[in-house]
Amino acid sequence: MLDPKFIRENLDFVKEQIGKKKYPADLDxxxxxxxxxxxxxxxxxxxxxxxxxxxxxxxxxxxxxxxxDELIAEMQTVSKSIQEFDVRLKEIELAINEIMLNVPNIPHESVPFGENPNDNVTIETWGEIPKFDFPVLEHTDLIEKHKLIDLKRGAKIAGSGFPVFMGDGARIQRALISLFLDRNVNLYGFTEISPPLLVNEDSARGTGQLPDKEAQMYEATIDKLFLIPTSEVPLVNLYRDEILDEADLPIYNTGYTPCFRREAGSYGKDVKGINRVHQFDKVELVKICKPEDSYAEFDKIVENVADTLKALNLPHRQLLLCTGDMGMTQTKTIDFEVWSPAQEKWLEVSSVSNCESYQARRANIRFRRTSTGKVEFVHTLNGSGLALPRTLIGILENNQQADGSILIPEALQKFFGKDKIQ
RNA sequence: GGAGGUGUAGCCUAAUUGGUAAGGCAGCAGUCUUGAAAACUGCCGGGUUUACGCCCUUGUAGGUUCGAGUCCUAUCACCUCCGCCA
Structure with missing residues (x-):
């Protein structure tokens, strides 16, 4: 949510800025x-x-x-008027709220204007794209060959898009989660959080999943709970309706959770294998900080994510998303994509975003600044560090050998327990 | 799921038959002091206002009333006991 006062005082600017994103809103x-x-x-x-x-x-x-008696009689009519005003006020607030919840965040000045993903800007590419002197197998073949993931049985017990990880497949997942969490905690200073996987409606609204992305979430309707599409939701909502101490900022939280997405609109090649699934594991990074620090913190998350991808020796690139490809809540987003040699394309494994005060306003997360005694909204940031399925695709495909075995990246070996899958 | 109890600002604790939230601790600023402590003074829930001020706030949402921490209804959280359960 944007600052109503800011909109009031900068109407033309706000109109121009949100016009760059693909979210219509009736500001007049x-x-x-x-x-x-x-x-x-x-x-x-x-x-x-x-x-x-x-x-x-x-x-x-x-x-x-x-x-x-006379005064009481007067107050009877006064109270009645108050009640009428309050009813009207509530109606107006409801209408305002509905508009405001659909006004997107304003893009940061460093974000390029663009219509669609083609206008995103590659800002860094790292690693060598491997050359193979044998026919390259797709991850779908590799997982079958080594019995790492059973898609058919997953479809049987839950539905299409619910993979079953087994044997070395399950183990490498666990190894990746451990590697990510250990790095986030030990190297980058995050606190490990293991949150609920279901959240209430207020939380879903707080981080912006409602009303914008309602169709993407699974819902436990009887209990009015939503399965989290990302741990960003619980990790940010931890502080909903709170006033934090300035001394407690910045907060660095990392959490591993499964993520659940209905992804109603997806089809075709994109969903092959585990490219896009309804349930997947992800380790998330969330920061809550003071406004003046958020872009420095943003850069640090980007650096941390790049660092972890390098530790896994995965060829990858960073994309600065253009205005037309950004989400509603973000001011700036950098995506990380890993190279898939079999699919010959880049796969998104992480998305790092600054939401500035947009989520904080929705979720009502503030802090008291000691120097002024005033209460201000915090800035919230999030990034994946990392999402597992496509990272796994990258590892399997990039490290496959002529004999069909798969080498495990050195940094992962101590978590995985051996140096290859064969 | 059932029965009972408790929710007052960061914490602790008051408020008469309904009369508009008293006080303490912690914290912050100042006076005093070589420095500190103590003592004293002010601030010490949120919003709004250049300011004076005004509005809101007793878990939440409603209701009764001129007026609700107090009465009524619903709901949430926590505690105790019972039941169920990994």
Whole structure:
């Protein structure tokens, strides 16, 4: 959510900026409603003040055994007016809220304008794209050959897109999770969090999954809970409706969770194997910090993620997303993509974003600045570090050998327990 | 799932038959001091306002009332006991 005051005072600028993203919003209507709201609020406040003052008088008169019938009669009509104002106010606030929840965040000045993914900018490419002197197998073949993942049985017990990891497949998943968490905690200073996998409606709204991405989430309707599409949701909502101490910032949280996504619109080649699935594992990075620090913290997350990909020796590139390809809540996003030699394309394994105060405003996460004593919204950032399935594809495909075996990256070996799959 | 109890600001604790949230601790600033402690003064939930001020806040949402921490309804969290359960 954007600052209503900022919109009011910079209407043209905001219109221009959000026009660069693909989310329509009726800001003119907001301006009208906002003006009406403030008018009514001030009138209602005056009446409430009158009621408070007179009610006190009535109390004093009653105590002195006097007659307050006239004042009480007046207050009856005043109270009725207040009630009418409050009803109208609630209607307006509901309407404003609906608009505001659909106004996207304003892109950072460093973000390139663009219509679609073609306009994203590659800012760094790392590693050598491997050359093979034998026919390259796709990950779908490799997982079958080594019995790492059983897609058919997964489809049987749950549905298409619910892979069953088994044997070395299950083990390498566990190894990757351990590697990621250990690095995030020991090298980058994050605190490990193991959160609930289901969240309530307020949490889903707090991080911006509702109302924008409702169709992407599985819902436990009887209990009004949502299966998390990313641990960003619980990791940020931990602090919902809180005022944090300045001394506690920045907060660095990392968490491993399964993630659940309905992904209704996907089809075709993209979903082959484990390229895109309904349930997958991910280790997430979340930061809560002061506004003036968020872009430095953003750069640090990007560096951390790149560092981990290098540790796995995975050829990858960084993309600065253009305005048209960004999500609603972000001001700036850098995607990390790993090279798939069999599919001959780049696969997204991480997305690092700064939400500035957008999520904080929605989720009402603030901090008290010691120097001024004032309460301000925090900035929130998140990044994957990393998502497992495509990272696994990268490892399997890039490290395959002529004899069909797969070498395990050195950094992963101590977690995996051996140096190859064969 | 059943029964009972408890929710007041960071923490602890008051508030008469309904009369508009008292106080303490911690914390922050200042005075005093060589420095510190102690003592004293002010601040010490949120919003809004240049400011004075005003509005909101007793878990949450409603209701009754001129007026609700207090009465009524619903709901949530925690504690105790019972049941079920990895």
């Amino acid at each position: 209507k907001f301006i009208d409603l906002d003006a009406e709201k403030r008018k009514i609020l001030s009138e209602a406040d005056q009446l409430k003040n009158r009621r408070n003052v007179v009610s006190k008088e009535i109390g004093a008169i009653k105590k002195a055994k006097g007659n307050a």
